[in-house]
Amino acid sequence: MVVAYPVIFTKKNDKKDTYLIYIPDLEGTTQGYGLAEAIRMARDYIGTKLYDKDDTAIPEPSLLKDINPNSGVFSKQGETIVSLVDIDLEEYRARLDNTPIRRNVSLPSWLNRKANDAHINVSRVLQEALMDRLA
Numbered sequence: 001m002v003v004a005y006p007v008i009f010t011k012k013n014d015k016k017d018t019y020l021i022y023i024p025d026l027e028g029t030t031q032g033y034g035l036a037e038a039i040r041m042a043r044d045y046i047g048t049k050l051y052d053k054d055d056t057a058i059p060e061p062s063l064l065k066d067i068n069p070n071s072g073v074f075s076k077q078g079e080t081i082v083s084l085v086d087i088d089l090e091e092y093r094a095r096l097d098n099t100p101i102r103r104n105v106s107l108p109s110w111l112n113r114k115a116n117d118a119h120i121n122v123s124r125v126l127q128e129a130l131m132d133r134l135a
Contacts, residue, residue, distance in 0.1 A: 001055050001058075001088075001089045001090060002086055002087070002088045002089070003046070003050070003058060003061060003086065003087060003089060004061060004084045004085065004086035004087075005023055005025050005026065005046055005061045005062075005084065005085060006023075006024065006025070006061065006062055006063075006064050006066075006067040006082055006083070006084055007021060007022070007023050007042045007082070007083055007084070007085045008021070008022040008023075008024065008067065008069060008071070008072035008074070008075070008080060008081075008082050009021055009035070009038055009042075009080065009081050009082075009083065010022070010072060010074040010075060010077055010078045010079070010080045011035075011078045011079045011080075011081075012077055012078040013078055013079075016033050017033055017034045017035075018031060018032075018033055019031060019032050019033070019034070019035060019037075019038035020074035020077060020078070021038055021041060021042050021045070021074075022072040022073050022074055023042060023045060023046065023049075023085075024062065024067060024071070024072070025059050025060075025061055025062050026045070026046065026049045026050075026059065028045050028046075028049060029073060029074075030042065030044075030045045039083075039085055042085045043085050043086075043087045046085065046087050047087050047089065047092040047093075050087075050089055051089075051092070051093060051096070055089075058089075064082060064083075064084055067082045069081065069082050105122070105126065107122070
């Protein structure tokens with residue numbers, strides 16, 4: 001399920017290029033440095049807030065035209081814009097699913113002995129190698 005919520009971004013006039021973020025429909029705030037990170041942070045906030053909600057319990061997003069940029073909690077702290085931020089909740093939930101899955105892996109006997117002698121967690125090394133390869 002893909003959802004898109006209106007988000008109020010307030011750009012502060014500072015050296016860090018800070019954006020203060022208010023998501024009215026979820027009554028949430030966050031911040032990011034630079035617009036790209038601010039959008040990513042807004043998306044992450046939405047995903048986190050809706051992570052464990054059933055699709056029928058997800059709040060209906062407001063229409064963009066109904067959001068007043070001056071209604072944001074940070075509107076007096078800089079230049080404010082309103083934009084939609086979308087997120088694919090199924091993809092977000094899948095990315096955060098760390099449920100362990102048992103896999104059988106074959107190793108040569110000598111390599112297994114060396115790993116045991118060195119107190120190496122073979123499962124962890126395999127996970128790191130796969131993450132590195134797939135990133």
